[in-house]
Amino acid sequence: MRLDKFLSNNNIGTRSQVKDLLKSGVVTVNGEIVKKADFSIDENRDEICFKGKKIEYKKFIYIILNKPGNIVTATRDKKQETVLDLIKPLPNKDLFPVGRLDKDTTGLLLITNDGDLSHRLLSPKYHVDKTYLVGAKLPLSKSDLEALEAGVDIGDEEITLPAKVELLEDKKLLLTIHEGRYHQVKRMLEAVGNEVVSLKRVSFGGLSLPEDLEEGKWRELTEDELQKII
Numbered sequence: 001m002r003l004d005k006f007l008s009n010n011n012i013g014t015r016s017q018v019k020d021l022l023k024s025g026v027v028t029v030n031g032e033i034v035k036k037a038d039f040s041i042d043e044n045r046d047e048i049c050f051k052g053k054k055i056e057y058k059k060f061i062y063i064i065l066n067k068p069g070n071i072v073t074a075t076r077d078k079k080q081e082t083v084l085d086l087i088k089p090l091p092n093k094d095l096f097p098v099g100r101l102d103k104d105t106t107g108l109l110l111i112t113n114d115g116d117l118s119h120r121l122l123s124p125k126y127h128v129d130k131t132y133l134v135g136a137k138l139p140l141s142k143s144d145l146e147a148l149e150a151g152v153d154i155g156d157e158e159i160t161l162p163a164k165v166e167l168l169e170d171k172k173l174l175l176t177i178h179e180g181r182y183h184q185v186k187r188m189l190e191a192v193g194n195e196v197v198s199l200k201r202v203s204f205g206g207l208s209l210p211e212d213l214e215e216g217k218w219r220e221l222t223e224d225e226l227q228k229i230i
Contacts, residue, residue, distance in 0.1 A: 003029065004037035006048060010055050011089050026051050061092050062226055063111040065218040066209060073100035073109065083109060087218055098122065099180060107133070107201035108209040110229070111218075117230060121205050127161070127178035128205040132185050135198030139170035144192040148175065154187035163188070174202070205229045 007018045007027065019037045021027065027034055028049045029041055041048060043057045065083060067073070072080045075096050083097055084090065098110040098118045112118060121128050145167060151159040164176035175185060186196045202209050206228035213219065 001041055001043050002037065003027070003034060003039040003041050003048070006041060006043055006057070007050070007055070009092055010057075011091055012050055012055070021050075060114040060117075061095060061112060062114065062117075062221040063087060063091075063095070063218050064207065064210070064213065064221055064225070065109045065111055066213045066215050067101055067106055067109045068216045069104050069106050072103055073097050083111065086216060087111065091220075101201060102183065102186075102199070105199045105201065106215060107199075108204050108207065109201070110204060110207065121229065122180060124179065129176050129178060129203070130180070130201060130205075131164075131174055131176040131203040133168075133198075133200040133202050134173050134175050134185060134189065134196060136171045136173070136189060137195040137197050138193075140167060140173060140192075140194065144194065145173070147192050148188055152188055152191035154181070154184065154191050156181065160184065160188060176203075 004015055004018045004022065007013070007021070008015050012018055013021060015037075022035050022037055025033045025035060029039065030047050048055050048057075065086065067083055070081075071086065072082045074082045075084055076082060080103075084095060087095070092113050094113040095111050096113070096118070098112060099122050101107065101109055110121070120126055145165045148163050149165050151162050153159050160181070161178050163178075164174075166174040168174060175188070177184060177188075181187070185199060189196050207221075207225055
């Protein structure tokens with residue numbers, strides 16, 4: 001890997017800023033000052049230091065974000081703020097959200113640069129659990145809950161897979177699904193004659209939204225959290 005790419009990927013600065021920093025002699029590779037931006041390094045073996053501090057190489061980054069409403073789940077958008085705009089400074093320019101939450105949906109969103117993990121979490125054949133805290137417009141009856149658990153017709157070729165339902169209040173429930181169809185939770189509530197008024201994802205593939213992670217805030221996953229999804 002080029003040295004300037006390694007440094008910019010580790011949030012030392014933009015590629016142009018990194019070139020200026022290199023010229024000033026503040027970067028060493030295996031104890032030797034290197035000033036060339038195109039200097040080739042082995043990111044897994046070489047010791048790269050910036051101002052005397054070793055930079056630890058991470059091939060993959062895993063971030064958990066408590067997504068607020070009115071934010072688009074995308075890597076970039078010309079008109080609207082995206083979830084990546086919330087992650088500053090951005091640890092890696094190749095990051096992307098795993099799946100998507102609707103603009104008005106809040107809660108747990110995983111952001112990474114690990115394409116294989118993203119595929120496993122989103123692939124229909126793995127049936128990864130996704131749990132949502134759902135606020136409904138109308139009270140939910142026993143027959144409504146039974147229908148959601150059994151599977152409902154949301155206008156697709158097949159009814160939804162059986163879901164897990166836990167009623168918290170007459171208009172509030174935890175709904176666990178194993179698919180990722182377009183607007184699925186909203187369409188499921190519509191299928192039983194109801195309407196979603198608030199939607200928050202609280203868990204995804206064994207990973208739960210931390211209670212102390214405020215809306216709009218993010219952090220990297222702990223090792224224990226990472227082991228639950230890999």
